[in-house]
Amino acid sequence: MEEPKPKDVKDAIVSYSNGRSDDTAPDRPPRVYADGIYDLFHFGHARSLEQAKKLFPNTYLLVGCCNDEITHTYKGKTVMTADERYESLRHCKWVDEVIPNAPWVITQEFLDKHNIDFVAHDALPYADASGAGKDVYEFVKAAGKFKETKRTDGISTSDIIMRIVKDYNQYVMRNLDRGYSRKELGVSYVKEKRLRVNMKLKKLQEKVKEQQEKVGETIQTVKMHRNEWVENADRWVAGFLEMFEEGCHKMGTAIRDRIQERLLGPQSRESTYFLENGNENVEDDDHEEYYDEDDDDDYDEEDYYYYDDQGSIDEKEKH
Numbered sequence: 001m002e003e004p005k006p007k008d009v010k011d012a013i014v015s016y017s018n019g020r021s022d023d024t025a026p027d028r029p030p031r032v033y034a035d036g037i038y039d040l041f042h043f044g045h046a047r048s049l050e051q052a053k054k055l056f057p058n059t060y061l062l063v064g065c066c067n068d069e070i071t072h073t074y075k076g077k078t079v080m081t082a083d084e085r086y087e088s089l090r091h092c093k094w095v096d097e098v099i100p101n102a103p104w105v106i107t108q109e110f111l112d113k114h115n116i117d118f119v120a121h122d123a124l125p126y127a128d129a130s131g132a133g134k135d136v137y138e139f140v141k142a143a144g145k146f147k148e149t150k151r152t153d154g155i156s157t158s159d160i161i162m163r164i165v166k167d168y169n170q171y172v173m174r175n176l177d178r179g180y181s182r183k184e185l186g187v188s189y190v191k192e193k194r195l196r197v198n199m200k201l202k203k204l205q206e207k208v209k210e211q212q213e214k215v216g217e218t219i220q221t222v223k224m225h226r227n228e229w230v231e232n233a234d235r236w237v238a239g240f241l242e243m244f245e246e247g248c249h250k251m252g253t254a255i256r257d258r259i260q261e262r263l264l265g266p267q268s269r270e271s272t273y274f275l276e277n278g279n280e281n282v283e284d285d286d287h288e289e290y291y292d293e294d295d296d297d298d299y300d301e302e303d304y305y306y307y308d309d310q311g312s313i314d315e316k317e318k319h
Helices: 041-053 068-074 084-091 107-115 136-143 157-166 168-178 189-263 266-287 294-300
Strands: 031-036 058-065 097-100 118-121 147-148 305-307 313-315
Touching: 041 058, 041 118, 058 084, 084 097, 118 294, 136 147, 168 189, 189 266
Parallel strands: 031 058, 031 118, 058 097, 118 147
Antiparallel strands: 305 313
8 A cells, every 4th residue: 555655744734723734733743543443453453553653754643442332332242352452452563542432433522632633444434333424434534634544355353253153163172172161161061062072073084084085195106006017017027028037947957957967876976986996997007017128038028917906817918
């Protein structure tokens, strides 16, 4: 919202005689008045007061708040008491002064009593439930002392109450769980039990829903892996068959070698035995007889014999 930009504070000073700007007016900050019920004080209230405070430089903001009697008569029951609403306003940084027991309809007498120069509020007609007029700000607007502020959409005391009423059972259970008794909450014994059963059923439904969501996520994961399997099935199967064929070949070779080893076992032992004996004979063959030429005379040029280890006589050809 674009704020007014007066040339200086004096431009905002009001002549109390006719309500118009006057260079002869006293040199003091303009006094702006805003009023309301301010039940369940929220940021929408604070923003409207901020706008009123920033209407002029160095504005002195007075805020009027109606008491419980007037409010309950003309508007309805409030959540907060008058004293609680006054105190909430005192803690708003835009407020310079709080006027308790403010009137429902603003009069000239009230303006003069508090030296009010302008009244700030949103421009929508505010029905006068007291019957004094169609709009509680009708007199101020006619006097030229009304300054418009903008409402904040999406937030109001009625909206907050509506949210509480809409979720009434949940808030009752919330306070029961926090230690409030059913009598303090104005709840009957039967209603309390029914609420507790309903809350347990609701928690069960939430758990079931949570499990369903987890199952759904699992199904999605399975579908994803299934699609991956379909896309890569041929490659995976070919790789598996290749590995399987290689493994079977190795296993078949090992089995065949084992069988041959078993079947050839006795023959291998006999071959080993004869081979060992053959080696001994070879070793005996290596033991050649050496003789000296001088001994030739001792031997006839006839055949000679020698004994082997078994005592048999081998006939050798004459050298």
